[in-house]
Amino acid sequence: MTDDTNSSNAMWGGRFAAGPDAIMEAINASISFDKRLYAQDIRGSRAHAAMLAATGILTNSDAEAIGEGLLTVLSEIEAGDFPFSTALEDIHMNVEARLKALIGEPAGRLHTARSRNDQVATDFRLWVRDQADAAITSLTALMKVLVAQAEQGADWVMPGFTHLQTAQPVTWGHHMMAYVEMFARDRSRFEDARKRMNECPLGSAALAGTGFPIDRHMTAQALGFDRPMANSLDGVSDRDFALEFLSAAAICSVHLSRLAEELVIWSSAQFRFVAMSDKWSTGSSIMPQKRNPDAAELIRAKIGRVLGAAVALFTVMKGLPLAYSKDMQEDKEQVFDAADTLMLALAAMTGMMSDLTVNTAKLEAAASSGFSTATDLADWLVREAGLPFREAHHVTGSLVALAEKKGCDLPDLSLEELKSAHPALTEAVYSVLGVHNSVASRQSYGGTAPDQVRAQVARWQGLLA
Numbered sequence: 319m320t321d322d323t324n325s326s327n328a329m330w331g332g333r334f335a336a337g338p339d340a341i342m343e344a345i346n347a348s349i350s351f352d353k354r355l356y357a358q359d360i361r362g363s364r365a366h367a368a369m370l371a372a373t374g375i376l377t378n379s380d381a382e383a384i385g386e387g388l389l390t391v392l393s394e395i396e397a398g399d400f401p402f403s404t405a406l407e408d409i410h411m412n413v414e415a416r417l418k419a420l421i422g423e424p425a426g427r428l429h430t431a432r433s434r435n436d437q438v439a440t441d442f443r444l445w446v447r448d449q450a451d452a453a454i455t456s457l458t459a460l461m462k463v464l465v466a467q468a469e470q471g472a473d474w475v476m477p478g479f480t481h482l483q484t485a486q487p488v489t490w491g492h493h494m495m496a497y498v499e500m501f502a503r504d505r506s507r508f509e510d511a512r513k514r515m516n517e518c519p520l521g522s523a524a525l526a527g528t529g530f531p532i533d534r535h536m537t538a539q540a541l542g543f544d545r546p547m548a549n550s551l552d553g554v555s556d557r558d559f560a561l562e563f564l565s566a567a568a569i570c571s572v573h574l575s576r577l578a579e580e581l582v583i584w585s586s587a588q589f590r591f592v593a594m595s596d597k598w599s600t601g602s603s604i605m606p607q608k609r610n611p612d613a614a615e616l617i618r619a620k621i622g623r624v625l626g627a628a629v630a631l632f633t634v635m636k637g638l639p640l641a642y643s644k645d646m647q648e649d650k651e652q653v654f655d656a657a658d659t660l661m662l663a664l665a666a667m668t669g670m671m672s673d674l675t676v677n678t679a680k681l682e683a684a685a686s687s688g689f690s691t692a693t694d695l696a697d698w699l700v701r702e703a704g705l706p707f708r709e710a711h712h713v714t715g716s717l718v719a720l721a722e723k724k725g726c727d728l729p730d731l732s733l734e735e736l737k738s739a740h741p742a743l744t745e746a747v748y749s750v751l752g753v754h755n756s757v758a759s760r761q762s763y764g765g766t767a768p769d770q771v772r773a774q775v776a777r778w779q780g781l782l783a
Contacts, residue, residue, distance in 0.1 A: 334368035345501045346644075349405045349412055351651050353534045358444035359409050361386045362437065362520060365540035367428055373533050375431060378752070380424040387421040388413070403645045406698065409441070410434050420534055424769035431530035435554040435642045439519035442650065444541065446563050449657040450512040453567070456664040457505040458782060461498050463671045472771040475753045476591070482583075482773055486693055487685040487753040490676060491586035491771035497577055498778055504570035511566055518543035518585050522553030523639035555641040557631070560653050564628040571621040574663050578614040581670065585611045591684070593675040612672055685753045689718050689728055694750040703742035713740045753782035 319641040365384050371381030393412055396399045406412045418425035460714055471490030478488035487638035518538035521528065534546035544642050547553040573601075586592035598613040630652045692714050717739045729751040736743040749755055760766045764774075 338587075343404060346407060348408045348647050348650070349402050349406065351654060352409045352438075352441075353402055353412070354654060355438075355441040356411050356413065357392065357447055358441040358448075359437070360392045362440045362444065362537075362541060363428060364388050366432060366520060368540065369533050370427075370430060372536060373531050374531070375530055376427055376733070380427055382537035383421045383424045383429050384417065387417045387425065390420055391416050408434070408438075410437055411506055412483055412636075421756075422482055423638045431528045431532050432520065433525075433554070435524050436522040436550075437520045439522070439554050439556070440541070440654075443515055443519060443559055446560055446653065446657075447515055447542075448510060449653075449661075450515070450563060450566075451507045452661060453508045453570070453664070454505055456661060456668070457501050457508070457570070458666055460635070460668045460671070461501050461505070461778070462782050463668050464494045464498045464501070465775055465782065467671060467674070467676075468492075468498065468771060469775045469779075471676060471678075472768045472775065473676050474676065474681055475596075475685045475757055477685045478766070484684070484690050485688065487690045488754045489757050489768060489771055490678075490681060491768070491775065492757075492766035493776075495771060495774050497573065498774075500573045501570070502778075504566065504573060507569065507748075508563075511559070511562040513544075514562065516542075516544045517547045518545070519547050519553035519556070521546060522550035523552055525554050552715045555638070555646075557635055557646060557649050560649055561628070561635065564624070564631055564653060564656055567656050568625050568628045571660060571663065572622040574667055575618045575621040575675065577667065579615040579675075581614040582611050582618070585609075587613075589684070590677055590680050592677065594670055595673045595675070597673070598670045600763045613666050617666055619683040620659050620663055624656045624658045632662035682753065686729075687727060689721065691728060691751045691753065691756050692718055695728060695747065695757045698747050698750045699742065702739070702744075702746070705740075 362375055366379045367376065367384040367388075371378050374382075380634070391400070394416070400412075400416065402412055403415070406415055408632065414425060414428065417428065453770060468491035474490035475487050475494065476490050477484045478486050478493075518541055520537045520541070521532050521534035538544070538546045550583070580591065581594065583589055585594055593609075599609045599611055631649055634648050638645055660726055684739065684762035696707065696714040696715065697711040699705045700707050703710075705713070717728060717731065717736065719732055720735060720739070724731070729748060733743070736747065750759065757766050759766065760768060764770065
């Protein structure tokens with residue numbers, strides 16, 4: 319028998335020397351991560367107990383004992399005095415076991431008319447709803463910082479890029495407001511997701527509902543939901559609220575990563591558009607001149623965890639029949655990690671942008687180089703000389719080639735040189751070759767003109783107030 323046991327243990331392998339039972343306990347238990355749901359679990363149980371008493375399913379004395387006992391469990395967990403047990407599998411059984419130790423027999427009546435299936439669906443939905451609220455709050459804080467940056471730099475001229483090549487001059491304020499718009503859409507996605515997830519699964523029981531005369535509207539209202547979920551199968555098997563949260567988080571994370579990438583580029587010695595404070599930078603152990611934008615780089619990297627979490631949960635859910643399968647235990651770790659990562663990235667980005675130092679001289683010098691006003695020259699030829707745009711584009715291209723050959727920029731060409739490309743060019747064209755004139759002319763709605771930027775700043779200050 320000893321030989322057989324050793325052989326079996328070797329087959330199961332690794333650190334699970336106790337054999338299959340230890341492996342099953344390890345793969346089946348979720349308490350190591352779902353203990354994060356303790357507050358939601360206790361809140362849901364207290365609402366359930368109160369409803370059971372209101373409908374006459376439990377006595378008032380039992381419901382009162384359960385309610386008070388659950389508050390004791392809550393205080394023990396928050397004080398760090400609660401001994402979580404892997405043998406009890408999950409947060410639900412851990413709480414219930416402790417409740418029984420505290421109040422005795424009434425604890426066994428708490429689970430009347432519910433299942434762990436609707437219990438965990440309710441707990442998890444409450445937790446994700448809280449995270450959506452936190453994301454909305456964090457995004458609002460970041461947007462306010464970006465709006466403040468835009469207001470300060472409404473007149474600061476900088477190069478606008480396409481393909482990371484100088485394209486046209488824009489303003490710092492316009493660039494900041496682009497991210498305000500992106501993060502506003504992110505915020506609205508979390509707000510929309512929150513509305514859809516705000517239905518209560520509790521009372522769906524295992525999958526078919528219950529024969530007890532429960533009041534699902536009462537528990538839904540007690541937990542801040544708009545209504546109970548209308549189908550018990552859907553109630554226990556739905557995880558699209560988590561998928562939608564991860565989808566919104568993934569899109570938001572991409573926006574954070576794009577801004578982080580720009581901060582990395584802009585703070586480099588080759589650009590020097592911005593400098594991040596010592597709070598958000600580190601030095602080199604060997605190169606004393608270095609100031610590394612580590613916080614921005616870490617945001618850029620950590621975003622992969624959020625994207626990975628979304629893919630992982632979509633993969634878990636894609637092949638599951640109704641209603642509940644144990645696969646769905648794999649929903650939480652991904653969402654927990656993604657939410658933690660997103661909140662950290664939002665906080666770090668808000669901090670970086672709030673004390674960013676902008677080198678306006680470098681911005682303007684860069685905006686004035688790279689033939690950034692070439693489009694303005696072409697537009698002038700269309701507007702003032704009546705040329706078709708394609709011809710104006712060709713004329714401007716020939717002048718860019720001439721300036722490249724001479725090693726200068728367009729405003730440095732003489733009037734004679736300009737006229738060599740087209741006789742309609744006059745001294746007046748120099749007014750559009752300056753970057754400040756260029757940005758000031760972009761008065762179309764949503765354009766980069768300082769007046770337009772200030773209008774958008776004022777609009778968002780009102781919306782964010």
